[in-house]
Amino acid sequence: SQKIEQNSEALNIQEGKTATLTCNYTNYSPAYLQWYRQDPGRGPVFLLLIRENEKEKRKERLKVTFDTTLKQSLFHITASQPADSATYLCALDMIYNQGGKLIFGQGTELSVKP
Amino acid sequence: DVKVTQSSRYLVKRTGEKVFLECVQDMDHENMFWYRQDPGLGLRLIYFSYDVKMKEKGDIPEGYSVSREKKERFSLILESASTNQTSMYLCASSSGTGFEQYFGPGTRLTVT
Numbered sequence: 001s002q003k004i005e006q007n008s009e010a011l012n013i014q015e016g017k018t019a020t021l022t023c024n025y026t027n028y029s030p031a032y033l034q035w036y037r038q039d040p041g042r043g044p045v046f047l048l049l050i051r052e053n054e055k056e057k058r059k060e061r062l063k064v065t066f067d068t069t070l071k072q073s074l075f076h077i078t079a080s081q082p083a084d085s086a087t088y089l090c091a092l093d094m095i096y097n098q099g100g101k102l103i104f105g106q107g108t109e110l111s112v113k114p
Numbered sequence: 115d116v117k118v119t120q121s122s123r124y125l126v127k128r129t130g131e132k133v134f135l136e137c138v139q140d141m142d143h144e145n146m147f148w149y150r151q152d153p154g155l156g157l158r159l160i161y162f163s164y165d166v167k168m169k170e171k172g173d174i175p176e177g178y179s180v181s182r183e184k185k186e187r188f189s190l191i192l193e194s195a196s197t198n199q200t201s202m203y204l205c206a207s208s209s210g211t212g213f214e215q216y217f218g219p220g221t222r223l224t225v226t
Contacts, residue, residue, distance in 0.1 A: 032212050043118075043204050043217030044157070051212075089157065093211055100145070100211020101172070106156035 002027040006090055006105040013080055014113055021075040021108045023090035032093035033066050033073050034102065037086045044089055048075075080112045117141075118218040120205055126224045133192040135221050137205030145208045146188035147215065148172075148180060150201040157204065163188055164210075195225045 004025040013019050023033070032051050036044035050057045050066040050073070057064045063076040077084050087109045091102040121136035139146065147162040149172075159172030161180040169180050177199060181189045188207075192199055202222050206215040 034214060041220070041222075043206070043220050044215075045217070046214035049212070049214060095211045100208075101147070101159060101162055101170075102215060103159075104149075104157040106154070 002103075004028070004090070004092060004103055004105045006088075007108040008106075010109040010111060012111045012113065015081060017080055019077040019080050019084070019110055019112070021088050021090075021110065023073040023075070023105055025071050025092055028071075028092050028094070028103065030092035030103075031095050031100075033064075034091045034093055035062075035064055035073075035075050036089040036091065036104075038089060038107065039086050047088075049093070077110075080110075082112050082114050085110055085112050118205060118207055118216050120203075120218040120221050122221050123219060124222050124224075126226065127192075127195050128226055129196060131195050131225075133195050133223065133225075135190040135192075135203055135205075135223070137188045137190070137207075137218055138186055139188075139207040139216070140186065141207060141209075141216065142185065143207035143209055143216075144185075145210055146182065147206040147208075148178075148188065148190045149204045149206065150174070151204060151220075152201050160190065195223075197225050199223065200225045 034049045035047045038044040048064045061078045065074045087107040089107045090105045118139045148160045149157045163182045179191045204220045205218040208215040
C-alpha cells in the first residue's frame with residue numbers, strides 16, 4: 001500500500017542545535033518533494049522544494065536532501081531557534097492528469113527550547 | 115503580496131444544513147485545492163481543480179462537492195452537513211506541479 005511517514009514523535013531540541021526531520025514514503029514515485037511549516041491554527045507555509053534529480057537543496061539555515069533509492073527526504077534546521085518551533089510537513093508532489101497534487105505526511109512537531 | 119482568502123475563519127452549522135465554503139486567490143493560479151485537516155490524520159485532499167469548470171476527486175470526496183465558475187474562486191459545498199464533517203478546512207492554489215501551494219488561513223467548521 002502507499003504510505004508517507006514522518007517522525008511520529010514530537011522532536012524536542014535545545015536552541016542552537018540542528019534539528020533533523022525525516023520523511024519516508026513507499027509505493028510512490030514523486031516528481032518533486034516539498035516541505036512546509038505550519039503554526040497552530042494557521043495554513044501551511046511553503047519552505048523548500050527539491051526535484052527527484054537533486055540530492056540536496058539549501059535555503060539559509062534550512063537544508064533538504066532527497067534520496068529516491070531509499071525513498072526518503074531529510075529536513076535539517078541548523079542553529080535552531082525557539083521561533084522555529086512549529087509542525088513541519090513533507091509532501092510528495094505528484095503529476096496527475098493535467099495538473100498536480102500533493103500527498104502530505106502527518107507532520108512532525110518541533111519544539112526548540114531556549 | 116500573494117493571497118488566498120477564505121470566507122470564514124470559524125463557522126458553526128447544524129446537522130443537515132447546506133454549507134458553502136468559499137476560497138479566492140489573487141495569483142491567477144490554474145490549480146486550486148480543498149483539504150481537511152484532523153488531528154492524527156493530517157491534511158487530506160477533498161477535491162481539486164486545474165482549470166475553470168474542471169474538478170477532480172481527491173482522497174475523501176464523499177459528502178462534498180465543488181464549484182469553479184471563475185479562475186480565482188473555488189467553492190466547497192457540504193450538501194447536508196454531518197457531525198463527522200467537523201474539521202479545519204484549508205484551501206490552496208498553485209501554478210501546477212513543481213510549484214509551491216499557497217494556503218488560506220483555514221475555516222474551522224463545527225457541525226452540531
